[in-house]
Amino acid sequence: MKRFLDLADLTREEVLALLELARRLERAPQPQALSGKILGLLFLNPSLRTLASFQAGMARLGGSSFVITPGQGTWQLETKPGAVMDGAAAEHAREGVAVLASYCDALGIRAFADGKDLAADLAETRFNAMAELVEKPLINLESAINHPCQALADWKTMDDLGVPRGGRFVLSWAYHPRPLPLAVPAAALHMAALRGMEVVVLRPEGFALPMALMDKARRAAGLSGGSVRETDERDEALSGAHILYAKEWGATSCYGDAAADAALRARLTGWCVRNDWFGRAAGDCRLMHCLPVRRNVAVADEVLDGARSVVQLQAYNRLTAQMAVLYRLLKGI
């Protein structure tokens, strides 16, 4: 494995092998495996779990890491090709990314969606422009429409909990004051489909996931014996569900139009996950969320602090899953 940019770049069997490696490293730590290796971490957007778990993961494998956060101790990075750089950014990603890659053995890059042009975001225009500058092993720390580290951690979390392969996975939109990117819903949707689950996307009108993402998930489901459909009927969606995966995202019917998005979401503050959502779910239906989560806005305290919530296990599995990714990328085995 030379890059970890999209779970869809791996076959189902390769994902299973990676998860097996994660479990093996969890059971039998290898504190010297990556001795002398250096991970560079470039964050164009904020982070807590990714920032901490990658540093911790490298350290647990005997390696080290450095963090670069443009605009905070480092020059702001321009990412637009051909830009006449007479504004705030003092450095272009063409230089910055290539230079950082030359200092480390593997590089991770986080670059959220611009959130203006859906086609450009779906094409990963910005992330790919940086990725093509890097010849070293490269990790997607969350791009416009992908978050493969989260997806791998989520898969492992369901395995850890014994969630059946064919179980019902409801990916539900949740309220947030602002439109958030599609990266996590896109990654979770594809991951659950590739795992072979019965995937239901539950979302209000105007928030349907783009057809390209739905199609990609359906292709994965086709290979794995799973299925993918969408609805705006909460009770029906949750009926018998094993997982409620809550996630906030922006209106896709008016992508990039902040005013239209705000008008749409203004009447959706009820999409805060509460205990009464689970009435028709399976008895042990779990609440998943990638975090950070706005308490009592996207998910209520009563759910996050209750027995259904597995968000801590998901976050912990960022560490275990990423250690497998680092091991595979840097040991080459």
Next chain:
Amino acid sequence: MKRFLDLADLTREEVLALLELARRLERAPQPQALSGKILGLLFLNPSLRTLASFQAGMARLGGSSFVITPGQGTWQLETKPGAVMDGAAAEHAREGVAVLASYCDALGIRAFADGKDLAADLAETRFNAMAELVEKPLINLESAINHPCQALADWKTMDDLGVPRGGRFVLSWAYHPRPLPLAVPAAALHMAALRGMEVVVLRPEGFALPMALMDKARRAAGLSGGSVRETDERDEALSGAHILYAKEWGATSCYGDAAADAALRARLTGWCVRNDWFGRAAGDCRLMHCLPVRRNVAVADEVLDGARSVVQLQAYNRLTAQMAVLYRLLKGI
């Protein structure tokens, strides 16, 4: 030792043993002692010494660390229980702290006082809400009214200098443009009392330390043969003093009332420690300060740059004292 949150959680003998360990590690470094161990450092407030010395201390013992600073590369953290999170903070400490703890072998948290409600700050409401989420070894990097790492370093500094156990320790208020927290005066007061010193709190009217803190120090003094009293008479306080420990703090008579505090301190700019303060002190009376210090505002250049000042030794002992804490917490011996 499972946590290092308050020097008062340790007996005098346990503190002495910790200081002995610090001296032993200073004489005979153990560069592999914490190999493979990871320290997480969560800073909700600025830091220089704590930030640098904990990273350096882990490295000197063969371990590693990562730093998380909410609002700088990481989401702002909400700490209020039950908050409806529709404001600036994207993540709640309930998730953030627990997640960070799951990535490391020990966690340090810095969370200054809110400075609004004295009872809440004295009860360490905010720090304790985070501390109870952590099952891993936990270190208080400065909370509302405590700074045990500073207290331990200060004790060692006095030992290093041969300051007599029963010597006079004057904790003096010093001027600062704004009201600062009670953490360091509270910690220094208790530390000196537990060391067995003759403690005199020198402060202007309106700045008396809360009775709960004075009582706690008196209990420690009772066990150690020391004493604690307070005064606003500088010459009398410093007469025969071995230590002048200067520290800025907010008015306690109007805690949380910025305007009243400002009015009180406006006429106290003379409380800047100068050489002429030491007229009646012991010949080798030392100036201690936890740093950072505003030169020529809280303490004059002539004192900081003179022979009395031991602020550099105090700061250096943050490293030596904390290495003992880390060793004890992570080696368990």
Next chain:
Amino acid sequence: MKRFLDLADLTREEVLALLELARRLERAPQPQALSGKILGLLFLNPSLRTLASFQAGMARLGGSSFVITPGQGTWQLETKPGAVMDGAAAEHAREGVAVLASYCDALGIRAFADGKDLAADLAETRFNAMAELVEKPLINLESAINHPCQALADWKTMDDLGVPRGGRFVLSWAYHPRPLPLAVPAAALHMAALRGMEVVVLRPEGFALPMALMDKARRAAGLSGGSVRETDERDEALSGAHILYAKEWGATSCYGDAAADAALRARLTGWCVRNDWFGRAAGDCRLMHCLPVRRNVAVADEVLDGARSVVQLQAYNRLTAQMAVLYRLLKGI
């Protein structure tokens, strides 16, 4: 070697030996050479290459590092002697720098020019005031008029490329929206002279490098068989040139006068390096730049993305050159 503050502190032979060490460490890595050693990095100004390459370099040699960035997670540092600190800065460099030095085995400091008083900047008043507080090995990470790490990396880059010792090195002014410091032009000028090159400083009127810098370079050239002159005739300067080293800097004829500087530079936007600059240069004339570079403002895409550009190799050599500096400072051999 106890300090690395100015390439001029070393003889030409000592520089050559340092470059030989850099090449040796490049060929035959020593991943345990600095095991247990700690590098402190204090950045009073932004950085990407210096920040990442020093962390990576320490890690590649088995050591570790910590980063302190005043104003970002750490108190703002006052650097003026005798200041009455009633403003934004909570800590003075007199304390901060000395404390950081006490935690590490070597300290690096970055402190750009104030850009107000040319004499003070030429005298390195600010940097030297901090440097004299440090007894540990000290590294200049860029001061008011020096950047020895960049100079060493640039020298190695020319060696790597086989640029002849007596080749023509054109240091050319380039446009930038604001006046930038003299550190890199000063360091590059002296470095090329000490290497023995035919140095030509190409700059518009008002941007001549200060006589003190030209004289220093001429002394170095005198010892090395090189030469130093200046001109504003681009074609003549570039005729037969082996290197075009582009760099932005502020007007020296009105140093510290922002309005006068802006008026001067307003008519110099044509000083953006383009392919047609190289008409009379040697066939393999290289474009060097220390980075960050504003694309299509200081240097055009067509040059940076073309075969002449060696800016990536320069940046990579920051790592290799600094590893030699760290090795020499911390191993003492």
